[in-house]
Amino acid sequence: MSNDLSSDRHNVVSKGYKYFMVFLCMLTQAIPYGIAQLIQPLFVHPLVNTFQFTLASYTLIFTFGAVVGSLVSPMVGKALQKVNFKILYLIGICLSAGAYVFLGISTKLPGFYLAGIICMVGSTFFSGQGVPWVINHWFPAKGRGAALGIAFCSGSIGNIFLQPATQALLKHYMAGNTKTGHLTSMAPFFIFAVALLVIGVIIACFIRTPKKDEIVVSDEELAESKKAEAAAKAKEFKGWTSKQVLQMKWFWIFSLGFLIIGLGLASLNEDYAAFLDTKLSLTDVGLVGSMYGVGCLIGNISGGYLFDKFGTAKSMAYAGCTYILSKVSCLDTLV
Template sequence: MASASNEKTVSKAYKYFMVFLCMLTQAIPYGIAQNIQPLFVHPLVNTFHFTLASYTLIFTFGAIAASVASPFIGKGLEKINFRVMYLIGIGLSAVAYVIFGISTKLPEFYIAAIICMIGSTFYSGQGVPWVINHWFPAKGRGAALGVAFCGGSIGNIFLQPATQAILKHFMTGNTKTGHLTSMAPFFIFAIALLVVGVIIAIFIRTPKKNEIVVSEQELKESKAAQEKAKAEEFQGWSGKQVLKMKWFWIFSLGFLIIGLGLASLNEDYAAFLDTKLSLTDVGLIGSMYGVGCLIGNVSGGILFDKFGTAKSMTYAGCMYVLSIAMMIFVSLQPYGSHVSKVAGIAYSIFCGLAVFSYMSGPAFMAKDLFGAKDQGVMLGYVGLAYAIGFAIGAPLFGIIKGKASFTVAWYFMMAFVIVGFVLLVISVIRIKKIQRVYIAKHQNQKAKVKEN
C-alpha cells in the first residue's frame, strides 16, 4: 500500500483528459468497428450477390457473440492491466476488418463481424465505463459517462460522409447496381482503427494506487447523499417477484417488438438509401443522424427526469413512426429525387432524437418501474428483451424485402414500432399503478408500526 508521502491528488483537468480519450475511443475506434458497417452492406451484397437477409445476419451473430463475451471481458478487466485489455480489443477489431477485406463467402463475413463486435466490447462496452468509474468514483460519474458516449454520435458526423467518399472511390456503377472494384476500404479502416487505437492506448489508463482521484470529504458527502437517496427511492420487488408479474411480460414483449422495428433503422438504412440517392447524399444523411443522436442522447435523460417513462417513451415512439414514414416516402420516389434527400435528412433527425429509448432507456426504466432492489438483474431482463428483437429484426427486414419490396418491409417495421410502443406504454402505466398501491401499502404498515 502506498504511503501518505507518496500519494498525489490528480487534477480535474487530467480526469477530464481521460473522459476526452473515452470520447475519442467512441468516435473513431468504436465508430469504425460498429457505426460505419451498415454502409458496406449494399456494396457487398451487390459485389458478392448475397441476399440482404443473409448478409445482415452479421449484425445478429455479432450482437449475440458480444453479449455472451461481455461478462467474461468484465471479469478480465478486474485481473488484467486495462491498457493490455484495451489493446487486445483494438487488435481484434483491426484484424476483423482485415478478415472482411479478404472474405468472399458469407461465413467469413460472419466470423469477421463476431470478432469485431467482441473486440469493441473490450474498449467500448466494458472499457469506457471501467475507465470512467475509476476516475469518477463519486460525483460527476453520470455526466462523464454521458460525455464519453456522445463520442459515437460525434464520430458519425464525419465518419459517415468519409466512409461514403472512400467507398465511392473504390466502386463502379451507380448506387443501385454498383459493386466494389477493390476491398481496399476495409484495409484503410483497419489501419485507421489500429493507429488511432494505439495512440489512445498510450495515454488512457486507470488511476495508480498512489493517486487520489477524489478527496475524503467528497467521498463522505457522496456516500451520505447516496444513503439518503437510497432511503428515499423505491426499493421495489425482487427479480423473482417481477417474473411473476403479468405486466412485466407484456412490457418485455413490447420492447422485443420495438427491437424488431428499430434494427432496420440502424442496420439497413444505408442499404436502402443507396438505391435511391448518391453515396454523397447517403453520407450526408449519416452525418445528420450523428447530430440527431447527439441531441437525443443529451436530451433523453432530461425527458426521463422531467416527464417519466410513459411520456418519454411515447415521444420516442412518435419520433420513430415519423422516421419510418420518411423512409416509406423515399421508397416511393424515383432515384435521385431532391425530396428524397430532404426526407432522408428528416429521417435521420427524427431517428436520432429518439435514440435515448434504447441507449439510456433500459437503465432508467429498470429502476423506475421495478425499483432498486434487484436493479442489475432487472436491467439484464429489460436489455435482453430489446436485444432479442434487435438481433432478429435486421435479417427479418431483409427477408421481407426479398419476398416483396423495401416499401412493404418499411410498412412492417412501422407496424412493429407502433404495436411495440403501445404495449410498452400501456404496461408502464399499469406497472406504475401497481407500484403506487405497493408504496401506499408499505407506508401504511410503517405508520402502524410507529403508532404501536
C-alpha cells in the same frame, strides 16, 4: 502517521486530468468504435453486389456479431479485474483492426461472418466494457453519470463525420451506380483497418486506470458522496423480486413494447444504408447517416433531462411519437 495521511489526501488527481481520461474515452467511441461498429452497414450493398450474396444472408453478420458479443462481454468484464487495462485495450483494438483486414481478403460468407464476430468482440474490449471500466475508476463517486454520458454520446459525434467520409471512400472504389455498383478494390477495408489501429494505439498510450498511490476523490467529494448516498438509501425503494415482476402484466406489456421497438430500430440502424443505396446516391446516404448521428447526439443529451423533468409516461410518449414519425418519413422513399 496522521500527518502522512493528511499529506497524501492533498495528492488528489486534478479534475482536468480526470476529464482528460473522459476525452480519451470520447475519442475511443468516436473513432475506433465508430469504425468497428457504426459504419459497417454502409458496406452491405457494395459487398452484396460485388460477391453476389443475398441481402438476407449477408446481414446475418450483425446477428452473429451481436450474439457472440453478448456472450463474450461478461468474460471481458472478469478479465478486466485481473489483466492490465492497457493490454486488454490493445487486444481489442488489434482484434477489430484485424477483422477489417479479414473483411478485405474474404470472398465467402463464412469469412465475413467470422470477421464481423471478431470485430464485435474487439469492440467489447475497448468500448462496451473498456470505457465504463475507465470512467468508473476515475469517477468512483460524484460525476460518474455525467462522465459516462459524455463519453458514450461521442459515438454519435463520430458518426456525423464517419458516415459521409465512408461513403466518399466507397464511391472512389466503386464502379456503376449505387444500386448495382460493385467494388473495384477492397482497399477501403485496409484503410479503415490502419486508421483504427493507429488511432487506437495512440489512445492506448495515454488512457489508463488510476495507480494505487493516486487519489481520485477529495475529502470534500467523498463526504458529499456519502451524504447523498445515505439520503438516497433512506428513500430507496427495495424493489420487487423476480417472481413478483414476472407476475405483473405491465412488465410483459412493457417488454413487448421494447421488443417491437427493438425490431424496428434494428432495421433502421443496420439496414438503412442497404435500402437507401437503391434509392439515393452514396453521398446522400452518407448525409442521412450524419443526420442519424446528430439525432442520436440530441437524444443522448436530452433524454435524461426529459425523464427528470416530465416523468416516464410523457417522455416515453414523446419518444414513441418521434419513432413513428421517423417510420412515416421513411415511407416517402418507397415512392
